[in-house]
Amino acid sequence: MSKVEVKNVYKIFGPTPQNILPLLEKGTTKNEILKKTGHSVGVNNASFSVEQGEMFVVMGLSGSGKSTLIRCLNRLIEPTAGQVLIDGQDIVGCDKNTLIEIRRKKMAMVFQNFALLPHRTIIDNVAFGLEIQGKNQEERKEKAQQALELVGLKGYEESMPTELSGGMQQRVGLARALATDADILLMDEAFSALDPLIRKEMQDELLSLQVKMQKTIIFITHDLDEALKIGDRIAIMKDGVIVQIGTPEEILENPANEYVREFVQDVNRARVVTAASIMKRADTLVSSKEGVRVAVRKMKEESISSIFVVNKERQLEGIITIDDATEQIKNRKENIEKILNRDVQTVSPDTLIEELIPMVLNSRYPLVVVDENRKVLGIIFKASVLAGIIGEEDSDG
Amino acid sequence: MVRIPLGDYVEIFIDWLTDNFAGFFEGIKNALEATINGFEWVFSTIPFILMVLIFAAIAWKVAGRQTGIFTGLGLWLIGSMELWNATMQTFALVSTATAIALIIGIPLGIWMSRSNTLDKILRPVLDFMQTMPAFVYLIPAVYFFDLGPVPGAVATVIFAMPPVVRLTSLGIRQVPKEVIEASRSFGSTSSQLLYKVQIPLAMPTILAGLNQTILLSLSMVVISAMIGSGGLGDVVLKGITQMRIGLGFEGGLAVVILAMVLDRITQNLGQKRA
Numbered sequence: 001m002s003k004v005e006v007k008n009v010y011k012i013f014g015p016t017p018q019n020i021l022p023l024l025e026k027g028t029t030k031n032e033i034l035k036k037t038g039h040s041v042g043v044n045n046a047s048f049s050v051e052q053g054e055m056f057v058v059m060g061l062s063g064s065g066k067s068t069l070i071r072c073l074n075r076l077i078e079p080t081a082g083q084v085l086i087d088g089q090d091i092v093g094c095d096k097n098t099l100i101e102i103r104r105k106k107m108a109m110v111f112q113n114f115a116l117l118p119h120r121t122i123i124d125n126v127a128f129g130l131e132i133q134g135k136n137q138e139e140r141k142e143k144a145q146q147a148l149e150l151v152g153l154k155g156y157e158e159s160m161p162t163e164l165s166g167g168m169q170q171r172v173g174l175a176r177a178l179a180t181d182a183d184i185l186l187m188d189e190a191f192s193a194l195d196p197l198i199r200k201e202m203q204d205e206l207l208s209l210q211v212k213m214q215k216t217i218i219f220i221t222h223d224l225d226e227a228l229k230i231g232d233r234i235a236i237m238k239d240g241v242i243v244q245i246g247t248p249e250e251i252l253e254n255p256a257n258e259y260v261r262e263f264v265q266d267v268n269r270a271r272v273v274t275a276a277s278i279m280k281r282a283d284t285l286v287s288s289k290e291g292v293r294v295a296v297r298k299m300k301e302e303s304i305s306s307i308f309v310v311n312k313e314r315q316l317e318g319i320i321t322i323d324d325a326t327e328q329i330k331n332r333k334e335n336i337e338k339i340l341n342r343d344v345q346t347v348s349p350d351t352l353i354e355e356l357i358p359m360v361l362n363s364r365y366p367l368v369v370v371d372e373n374r375k376v377l378g379i380i381f382k383a384s385v386l387a388g389i390i391g392e393e394d395s396d397g
Numbered sequence: 398m399v400r401i402p403l404g405d406y407v408e409i410f411i412d413w414l415t416d417n418f419a420g421f422f423e424g425i426k427n428a429l430e431a432t433i434n435g436f437e438w439v440f441s442t443i444p445f446i447l448m449v450l451i452f453a454a455i456a457w458k459v460a461g462r463q464t465g466i467f468t469g470l471g472l473w474l475i476g477s478m479e480l481w482n483a484t485m486q487t488f489a490l491v492s493t494a495t496a497i498a499l500i501i502g503i504p505l506g507i508w509m510s511r512s513n514t515l516d517k518i519l520r521p522v523l524d525f526m527q528t529m530p531a532f533v534y535l536i537p538a539v540y541f542f543d544l545g546p547v548p549g550a551v552a553t554v555i556f557a558m559p560p561v562v563r564l565t566s567l568g569i570r571q572v573p574k575e576v577i578e579a580s581r582s583f584g585s586t587s588s589q590l591l592y593k594v595q596i597p598l599a600m601p602t603i604l605a606g607l608n609q610t611i612l613l614s615l616s617m618v619v620i621s622a623m624i625g626s627g628g629l630g631d632v633v634l635k636g637i638t639q640m641r642i643g644l645g646f647e648g649g650l651a652v653v654i655l656a657m658v659l660d661r662i663t664q665n666l667g668q669k670r671a
Binding site: 115117118 | 573575576578579580581582583584585586589593594597598600
């Protein structure tokens with residue numbers, strides 16, 4: 001069962017939203033509906049599911065309905081139609097008390113402009129969710145203190161929100177959400193109001209916190225770079241519709257339509273595309289059992305000057321060159337071990353192009369992509385790295 | 398041109414009220430009388446010097462040394478003009494009127510902030526209450542409550558309540574939307590939202606309303622003295638009717654001092670919290 005499941009959620013703003021639903025189902029566009037009926041479509045048939053521990057990013061420009069969508073998840077905005085299942089329980093149909101209970105126990109939200117209570121100290125702000133739940137003073141203080149330490153704000157307990165910088169205020173916002181122990185974090189443009197350096201720092205921190213905590217995070221942003229950086233999967237929204245859902249690479253490699261393509265064209269691909277996407281299939285390998293003569297024949301067939309050697313489990317042994325091999329055959333001392341160069345640069349499949357560039361430049365041979373058991377998955381040539389950066393790699397990898 | 402006898406209708410309505418709700422008005426009258434007398438008893442039992450010191454200390458604490466000193470000197474001046482008892486009478490009346498205005502006005506303001514319909518209905522009513530010449534309230538007040546401090550307090554409440562209603566509503570409406578959303582997203586009930594978020598955040602504005610209400614109450618002092626509410630208003634009225642310019646000035650000055658003291662104290666209450 002998915003942690004959060006959103007099924008066919010609609011949100012239409014206006015006096016008679018139910019009358020607009022059939023129009024949307026017929027495929028009338030958002031603009032036509034606005035012109036004809038004065039109703040504004042916030043979310044149009046959104047469906048997705050988020051797994052426990054996943055970081056799911058909803059990305060869209062302003063007016064795309066992403067903030068409306070996230071508010072439908074905890075019913076800060078009442079969806080017009082559809083289901084939102086939290087641990088299998090539909091919150092759209094549930095009564096007020098159940099809703100309050102779910103908001104208290106299961107999800108916590110972080111806001112763009114921090115939304116701290118200006119009349120309370122930092123520690124009391126962090127403890128707010130616990131106070132609402134009716135927890136006693138001691139437990140509140142203890143948990144709030146832990147959350148505050150987690151976000152690196154120890155020592156600021158008694159400060160007031162206005163005394164803190166924007167980045168620090170948002171840490172308080174994050175601590176407030178963490179203090180309740182909710183499994184699900186809803187983050188609405190949480191870092192958008194921060195300046196770029198602080199934003200990057202917060203992203204890194206969120207990622208490292210996430211490794212420890214394994215929360216289910218739904219993160220809203222208008223910043224594609226941010227989405228690509230922190231998202232396990234990304235949903236791209238336009239005019240209330242989710243246009244595409246996929247991993248960062250899937251979205252870069254196979255944009256669902258022209259809109260997404262235009263959107264992603266300026267992305268720094270070196271920071272997103274991984275070795276797995278640009279590597280060539282390792283067709284020409286030689287097993288150490290096959291011997292030097294087979295190796296030479298294979299190199300001649302493919303007209304290459306060196307070949308990677310693997311054992312029978314396809315684990316990398318090293319590389320031999322055609323010069324060394326023919327030398328051995330000439331001298332009739334065929335022993336592959338003697339000419340084997342074990343000093344081969346290997347990389348894991350999720351290495352980013354950014355990291356591959358210096359390696360490929362400093363290595364005499366192509367890079368070998370191996371899994372955790374040194375099993376060969378593919379080979380990366382200088383040219384494949386270049387092609388990967390400009391996004392023109394062919395798809396045999 | 399047709400003469401609409403609006404005045405006649407009002408008279409008929411007031412007569413009907415006095416005939417049918419005599420007991421109700423009697424009850425209000427007794428309650429108000431008890432409150433005013435209670436305040437007055439407390440204020441006049443505390444010795445003059447102690448009262449001055451209490452005021453000065455409060456003013457010093459909330460508004461700083463200068464205001465504290467000014468308060469002490471000002472009240473001492475009132476005492477030296479032999480107007481202390483009259484001032485305490487007036488203070489009792491103002492306290493009663495302000496307390497009632499708050500008790501009615503704050504809940505009304507909260508309600509008004511939540512309902513746009515009520516907001517639309519109440520706005521003209523509040524305008525009416527505040528801009529109708531205050532003398533007009535005196536007549537029905539006397540009708541229902543006879544002469545004395547009670548009708549004075551009632552007229553004062555009507556005239557002085559609008560700011561606290563308006564500013565409570567405004568203060569709550571001005572609480573940032575995101576803060577409300579944050580509170581709701583953590584699962585607060587509407588009463589938790591009200592007491593933990595909306596009222597605390599609206600407090601500076603509500604206190605500004607309190608300040609306005611107190612000052613409007615004081616501006617009613619002389620007017621309500623015309624129906625026998627006594628106090629400093631009576632002193633000023635005597636000065637007017639007997640052409641005793643000195644007495645009138647002294648009474649007026651005492652009102653001004655009391656007004657300034659109360660204004661400085663309540664104003665700084667609001668700023669401290671902000």
